[in-house]
Amino acid sequence: MERGNRLGDIEITDPKAMRALAHPVRLAILERLQRHGPATATQLSPDVGATPSVTSWHLRHLAGFGLVRDAEAGTDRRERRWEAAARGFRFEMPEDEEGQSAARVLSREMFARSAGLPHRWVTETEPQLDQVWRKPAGLANTRIVVSPEELAAIEDAIESVLAPYVTRDPAQRPSDSRGVRLLRYVLPEAAEEQTGETA
Numbered sequence: 001m002e003r004g005n006r007l008g009d010i011e012i013t014d015p016k017a018m019r020a021l022a023h024p025v026r027l028a029i030l031e032r033l034q035r036h037g038p039a040t041a042t043q044l045s046p047d048v049g050a051t052p053s054v055t056s057w058h059l060r061h062l063a064g065f066g067l068v069r070d071a072e073a074g075t076d077r078r079e080r081r082w083e084a085a086a087r088g089f090r091f092e093m094p095e096d097e098e099g100q101s102a103a104r105v106l107s108r109e110m111f112a113r114s115a116g117l118p119h120r121w122v123t124e125t126e127p128q129l130d131q132v133w134r135k136p137a138g139l140a141n142t143r144i145v146v147s148p149e150e151l152a153a154i155e156d157a158i159e160s161v162l163a164p165y166v167t168r169d170p171a172q173r174p175s176d177s178r179g180v181r182l183l184r185y186v187l188p189e190a191a192e193e194q195t196g197e198t199a
Helices: 015-021 024-036 041-048 052-064 097-114 117-128 148-167
Strands: 068-070 081-084
Touching (some): 024 097, 052 068
Antiparallel strands (some): 068 081
């Protein structure tokens, strides 16, 4: 089954682009631009843990792979404003060895970046939420036994549900809406873990 891209993500296929993005400052830059919109290197600097000049260097590096681009100039036309080229990005495990190595490096960096997020949410954010937000929040840990084609179909169905919310115009959002982070790990088990499988 061919997977679509209903969310409008940039699809990264170049191993060099994967390796370029597999850097904590660059991932932080891209996440900040996707979440808050255009900014200068100076504005990004405090959030990404780098000086403005280092942040500017990373921005130019990301731009070289089409992940960020120049935004419309702000009030001070002397400062260069940057924006994310898309709302999100995605990549698949390539078939060649170089691509697989690059994809693993980027995957590890992304897992490391989000590893503390659930704990921070439970300890800092969740206690401050109103009950109306607490009730639908939380996590699930569901194990399924499926074929590769079925797993691809599940991922496609999830994206079809999410797409209208991801791509809608901000002016169409309900007045009581807020950002919600959906962490979705799809982690097939090793073949040896299936020995003696009955359910």
